[in-house]
Amino acid sequence: MAGADARSLRGTIANAKVRDKAPRFFYERAASVRFTDLDRGTSLGGRLAELAGRSVLLATANQLTSALALIELDGVARRIVILPPDATAEHLSAVIAIAGIDVVMGDNGTPPHAALALPLRVTCAPEIEPLRESLPPHVHTEWVLMTSGTTGVPKMVVHDLQSLTAAMRAASPADGADVWGTFYDIRRYGGLQIYLRAVCGGASLVLSSAGEPTADHLARLAGHGVTHLSGTPSHWRGALMTPTIRAIAPRYVRLSGEIADQAILDSLRAAFPQAAIGHAYASTEAGVAFDVNDGLAGFPADYIGAARDGVAMKIVDGSLRIRSPGAASGYVNSGQPPLADAAGFVDTGDIVERNGDRCYFAGRKGGIINVGGLKVHPEEVEAVINRHPCVRMSRVQGRRNPITGSIAVADVVLKAEGQDTTNRAAQIELKDDILKLCRDVLPPHKVPAAISFVPALEVGATGKLVRRQG
Amino acid sequence: MSVKLTIIEQMEEIAREHGKILAPLKEDLVLADCGLDSLGFAVLVARLEDKLGVDPFTAAEDAYFPVTLGDFVKVYEHGGR
Numbered sequence: 001m002a003g004a005d006a007r008s009l010r011g012t013i014a015n016a017k018v019r020d021k022a023p024r025f026f027y028e029r030a031a032s033v034r035f036t037d038l039d040r041g042t043s044l045g046g047r048l049a050e051l052a053g054r055s056v057l058l059a060t061a062n063q064l065t066s067a068l069a070l071i072e073l074d075g076v077a078r079r080i081v082i083l084p085p086d087a088t089a090e091h092l093s094a095v096i097a098i099a100g101i102d103v104v105m106g107d108n109g110t111p112p113h114a115a116l117a118l119p120l121r122v123t124c125a126p127e128i129e130p131l132r133e134s135l136p137p138h139v140h141t142e143w144v145l146m147t148s149g150t151t152g153v154p155k156m157v158v159h160d161l162q163s164l165t166a167a168m169r170a171a172s173p174a175d176g177a178d179v180w181g182t183f184y185d186i187r188r189y190g191g192l193q194i195y196l197r198a199v200c201g202g203a204s205l206v207l208s209s210a211g212e213p214t215a216d217h218l219a220r221l222a223g224h225g226v227t228h229l230s231g232t233p234s235h236w237r238g239a240l241m242t243p244t245i246r247a248i249a250p251r252y253v254r255l256s257g258e259i260a261d262q263a264i265l266d267s268l269r270a271a272f273p274q275a276a277i278g279h280a281y282a283s284t285e286a287g288v289a290f291d292v293n294d295g296l297a298g299f300p301a302d303y304i305g306a307a308r309d310g311v312a313m314k315i316v317d318g319s320l321r322i323r324s325p326g327a328a329s330g331y332v333n334s335g336q337p338p339l340a341d342a343a344g345f346v347d348t349g350d351i352v353e354r355n356g357d358r359c360y361f362a363g364r365k366g367g368i369i370n371v372g373g374l375k376v377h378p379e380e381v382e383a384v385i386n387r388h389p390c391v392r393m394s395r396v397q398g399r400r401n402p403i404t405g406s407i408a409v410a411d412v413v414l415k416a417e418g419q420d421t422t423n424r425a426a427q428i429e430l431k432d433d434i435l436k437l438c439r440d441v442l443p444p445h446k447v448p449a450a451i452s453f454v455p456a457l458e459v460g461a462t463g464k465l466v467r468r469q470g
Numbered sequence: 471m472s473v474k475l476t477i478i479e480q481m482e483e484i485a486r487e488h489g490k491i492l493a494p495l496k497e498d499l500v501l502a503d504c505g506l507d508s509l510g511f512a513v514l515v516a517r518l519e520d521k522l523g524v525d526p527f528t529a530a531e532d533a534y535f536p537v538t539l540g541d542f543v544k545v546y547e548h549g550g551r
Contacts (some may be wrong), residue, residue, distance in 0.1 A: 213502070213503075214502055214508075215502055215503070234508060234512075235508075237508070237535065238502075238507075238508040238511075240535040241501050241502050241511075241535050241536070241537060242500075242502035243500060243502070243537055244502075267535060371509070371512070372508060372509065372512070399516060399519075400528060401512045401515060401516060401528075402515060402525065402527035402528050403508055403509075403511045403512040403515060404508060404509065404512040407512045407513065407516050409516060435487065439487065444488065444509055445509055449512065449513040449516035449517060450513075450516050450517055450520050452520075
């Protein structure tokens, strides 16, 4: 068979074999696969040719099969739409229609959902057999990631292998002996970065599994001798509360996805005195902007202004804007505002404040709350609370939290009629009732941690609720 | 109500809300094994701030991550170290 095209992910693996001193693996809880065999192998049971030029929805239940499928699909499919692990069925039909999906790639755990009943369904197995067919001609493949909006169909952000790996070019590839690990799911931007660092950078990768306790995950990371480990500050706080963390000794510890405060950086320094510890700033739309490796929170103010490694940053109205070769090219959805301004800068919506020669992140523009790396739009939660028959209005805000960075809390104004504000038991019952409503319709990270009843909420001149900035 | 009882009451409440099963809440119980996930702990710290008027983890100068339930209760009893 002809070799894989060097521009594709499969070609990258084939080329890396010259350097690799050891075979490289994806390790998941239930199975491990020597993915470097994909240069001349396949996990798709002889159906690779059917995927040529198609738009594929990647809807596997497990990360291991997604990890294999991405190598199979890059350079073969026209478009890969990566379904995040917590995607709800609600918008699936719309996603399939908007993205022109004509193939669903699943695995043995993919639910037999009606919306996924497309004519062509291909199953990815967690094992590799020799490739007997010839590879289809190379095509440029779009990699599409989803981000959640306030309501409605998720935004589908268009990348390709080049934009996703833009921040990795400077690093010289390893020789196959390194083992990367991540607390992220590889179907989100942060986890996908680590996946590509391992696959393109000459390392194996330990994947997390849904529902796996942190202690078990850490024990697996230790068992595979993890050398590079990445997660959000919230992931790391959870890991630091788990005694099994003493079993791992990574050379490189990486944080991204949330504000890395000095406390978590110092705690990781104390836990891993020998490791290099870095925190990175990236967003699905803007790509990876920079790494900070001096062990201090925030980033040097001279990162703003002149371009570094092809990345330029500026602050407009307090919010960080980034122009980067790692930025997405646009959205699949029509009717979205442009992803970048005329000069190519993407507004991240992250508020940056300067203090001397250092810049610090001070929260999200528009009040978006970051709970352990997951975005919560206050308006979405308020809309649910406001459905309760006793509620007049509500305001959801972020409160800083030592575990998840921030957490949502709600101030609620009750309708006057029929409310006995002096009856404490009745008030507690009402809070429970509102929280139950939230739990019934919202994913757990969006449910307010606490509800306070207040007599009134301030409404500004524009008729909108007054929200605290940041 | 004592600080410890408040903490235990809140843990039981959150476990019920999140559909989790708590391990027996003994002093030496490792928090990571107690049955709450990190979101559950985040909610616990937020609720305790409302009940006890302090978030000792954010108030503390140095970072400290308690490992056992006993350590966790102590942090609150001292109102931040």
